[in-house]
Structure formats: structure tokens, C-alpha cells
Amino acid sequence: MFDSIGWPELLVLIVVGLFILGPERLPQGAAWLGKTVRQVKEYATGAREQIKSELGPEFDELRKPLEDLRGIRNFNPRTAVTKHLFDGENPLDGITNTNGSTNGSGYQPKPADPPKPAQRPLAPGERPPYDSDAT
Known part of the structure; x- marks a missing residue:
């Protein structure tokens, strides 16, 4: 509930409360606020448990679309493209991480291209190579 409130916001609320x-009344107000938040959490937990007990296994069926919607909020385009292009297999699985561990599946990446030969600087008066297809 208070995930989005950081230390600066909490400090501002305390100063405003003062x-x-x-x-004199700030400790009483803080105690009242704590009790109220705790009571609201208990009500929410009780309501969730009551719905779960009344619906039984159907509760999980109703909860799955909500979890899917929550997943849209954390949408990652790279994961979506990977899922559709590679049938859900992560092409990065099996690649050794910097710490020496692997990602799990047996996927092996293609080997890197061989290094290109080193280019030398042009000699004085030498013309650079010209590729007619590139222009």
C-alpha cells in the first residue's frame, strides 16, 4: 500500500502532521493512523479469503485474467518478440553469464564472425579504395 511513498514524502507528512x-497530539494521530491501516488490511484479507472460500476453484479461474492484465502493466517488448518468434524459448538460455552460470536450456548461440583483418593507414598520395556498388 505504501510502496510508492519514500523517505522524503514520509518526512513531509511528519512535518505537516506537526x-x-x-x-502533543501527533503520537495519538500516528497511533490512530496505524490502527486504521491495519484494520483496512485485515478487512481486505478477510474479504479475499471469504471470496476464495465461497468460489472455491473458480476463484483461480477469475484471478488468472487479472494476473494477465497485471502482466500487461509490466510489458517487456523484448520478451514478447522472443515469445512469438522462438515459440516461447528464450534465445539467451544456455549462454554463460559473466559469473559463469548458464541460463538453463540447451540453446547454443551461433559462433561469432571471424575478426576482420586490421586496416592499415593510407600512404601519402595513395587513393582510398572505391566501391562502385556502394554508391
């Missing part, structure tokens, strides 16, 4: 409630 101005609004004053230093």
Missing part, C-alpha cells in the same frame, strides 16, 4: 496536530 503543524496540523501539534507535537
